[in-house]
Structure formats: structure tokens, C-alpha cells
Amino acid sequence: MSNFSFLKTSEWQDIYRDAALAEHYVLSDARTALFYGRRTVEVIVEWLYAYDPAFRRPYDDKLAALMTDASFKRQAPHGVQDKMHAIRKLGNDAVHDGRPIRPAEAMAMIKMLFHISHWFARTYTKGDPNAIPNQFDEAKLPPPPREVAQQSRAQLKKLAEAYLKSDEELRQARETEARLKAEIERLRAQVAATKIVNEAIPDNQDYSYTEAETRQILIDVLLREAGWVILEGARNRVSLRNPVSKVATIEERVEPMPNRQGFGFADYVLWGADGLPLAVVEAKKTSVDKERGKQQAKLYADALEEMHGQRPIIFYTNGYTISLWDDQFYPPREVQGFYTRDELQLLVQRRQTARNLAQMAANKSIVDRYYQEAAIRHVTEHFSQRHRRALLVMAT
DSSP states (O other), X not given: OOTTGGGOSSTTHHHHHHHHHHHHHTTTOHHHHHHHHHHHXXXXXXXXXXXXXXXXXXXXXXXXXXXXXXXHHHXXXXXXXXXXXXXXXXXXXXXXXXXXOOHHHHHHHHHXXXXXXXXXXXHHOSSOGGGSOOSOOGGGSOOOOSSOOOOOHHHHHHHHHHHHHHHHHHHHHHHHOHHHHHHHHHHHHHHXXXXXXXXXXXXXXXXXXXXXXXXXXXXXXXXXXXXXXXXXSSOOHHHHSOSSOOEEEEEEEEOOOSSSSSOEEEEEEEEOTTSOEEEXXXXXXXXXXXXXXXXHHHHHHHHHHHHHSOOOEEEEEOSSSEEEEOTTTOXXXXXXXXXXXXXXXXXXXXXXXXXXXXXXXXXXXXXXXXXXXXXXXXXHHHHHTTOSOOOOOOOO
């Protein structure tokens, strides 16, 4: 009996098939499990845009674009969106990244996929939403066979291309065949009515991540995208002084801290080639405003500066949004992801090499009018006051 048996309906056959395949490979082939997890998310998202009129298909119909469209963000709970993005990224890693895929990643993925499927099924089921199981049972995972022939990245890439071609052919058929189009319109009206009824029934499922899950799934993926190698458990301090390795450590002990123990543990510290801290990352669970981690991150940065003589750049995040704060120069700002080691090294280096723009003279061979020089001076003074943007309005 599968954890996803509730998806085994005439309308959701494709979704159930891919979810069951993801579940089948969890204990035997983590890479393939991640591939089918991403595939299941893709089929669910396609179903939403095909049959729920509240989802308006954007011009760009790639999975990432569909999942960031305004209509998608309005309809899917934040916790569900987070898990979908995490599985999408993990699935991309499975196909395109040569790193070993850990069994724990496959286990985390299948639990996230269950939560996504639970929300999907209880929102669109024609039966009783409260009859949808809300607890994942690891005992239902198929045991690994004695001999496992794990699929390679090349095989999975070929499989992904075949699915992409098949999906596009089906999508075009839906749009061109008049009879099928009429049937889809009937189903869309039916789905909309069912959704209204189901959403009126309270859903007590918590789709958000805990802090540990936020760190393990969302943030780990984003750090790896920026080239960081995450060390777990005990680490070798010598390995941090390696010009090649780009090391991020977890639960780094820092001191002094203004608490009873006198020390604390930073969620992540990103290290430079010289063994000095380049950045500290404070993680909060996805349902919490990341601003609650701002002061905590600053205290960790204070402690790391005292320990190593170099103040790190500060990141604080809930896995959904990320803020960067170089508190010696600029106020916090939201960024799309974590910086690479070279980018962070450049930010730290600029603290010593940056010149005071307000004291720099304008080039008289270029600027020969008083109002031009006044405009330049105002802008340079503005930037010297730790602003990142300036607007000049001048007559043409």
C-alpha cells in the first residue's frame, strides 16, 4: 500500500504513477527518486493550470515560471510553494549535478511530496477532504531490492527530455482539439465548484517547515547552487585554508555571546580560502518573518569578528526570502540567493579598497559646467552616506 494511494483516481492517474515511482526508489536509488519527485510536482502544476481557472498560464510555461506566476502564488499556500521549489531544485540536481545524492535527501523529498499531494488532493477531491491521510508512513516505503541498478544522470536526462516532448504534445492537443477543449472547460467549471466546497472545510495540516527542515532542505540547496560544500559534523580546520575548497560549516560554535553560557551556534558560516569567515547565515522556519533572525545574525557576526579579526557579511533567511547585510557599509537588502566565495571575498575586500567618493574631484576635461559638477557632487555625497541608488533629473 502506497502513501499516495489517495491519488489513485481516474483524474490523477499520471500524478499517482509518478508519485508512486518516487516512493519506490527512495530506499534504493536516491537520484532517481528525486527525478520522479520533481516529475510529480511538474504534473501537479500542469494539472492546476489546465483545470483550475484561478491559475492563469503565463507566456513562459517552464516549471519555474509557472511556480512564480502571481496566480500560482495567490492560490497555493506558502508552505506548499516552498516544498515544490525545493523538490524542483533537488530534481534539477539529480539530473544535472554530479555530486552524490544522499539517501536523507530522498527521504526528505518524499515527505515533502506527500504534504504537497495532501494539499492538492484535499483541495480538489470529489470525495470527503477529511478522508485524505495527513500522516506519512515510512513503513510503507518499498524495501530496496538485493541488487539495485541505479540510473545514471545521462539516463535520467534522456528520460526528462522524453517527458518534456510528451507533455508539449499533450498541451498542444488540449489547445487545438475543439472536442477536447469543450471537455476541459466542463472539467474546469467542475473543479472550481469542488474547490470552493473543499476550501470551506478547515485544513489543520501544517505545510510550513521547522527551522531544521528549512536549513536542511531549502538553504542547503541554495548554498550548493552558489558552489558551497557543506561540511556536517566535526570538521578539519586545516581544510578551511584551502584555495580550492569552498566550505560552509553548520552549527559553528561562536563566542563570546551575550547569554548565560557565553557562546552560541551559528546556523552556517561560509569560509574564505584564508580560513577567515566571509559570511554568517541565520535561518528561521518558513512560517516566520526572517527579520526575527536579523539581530541574532548580527550577534554571531560580532562574535566571529572577535574570534578571527574579520567581520563576515550577514545573511538571514526563512528559506523563502534572503536578506544580505554588510552592516559596515549598507542597510539590509533582499537578494535572490547566496553569494559565491569570490563574490563575498570581493565585498570584504572593498572595505579596505573603497575610496571616499565625496572627496574625489570631478574630471574637468569631461565636466566643464557648474551645474554638472554640482550634480556629480550631490550624487557622490549621497553614495558616501551608504545609499545604493541615486536619481538625477536634468533638463534635456
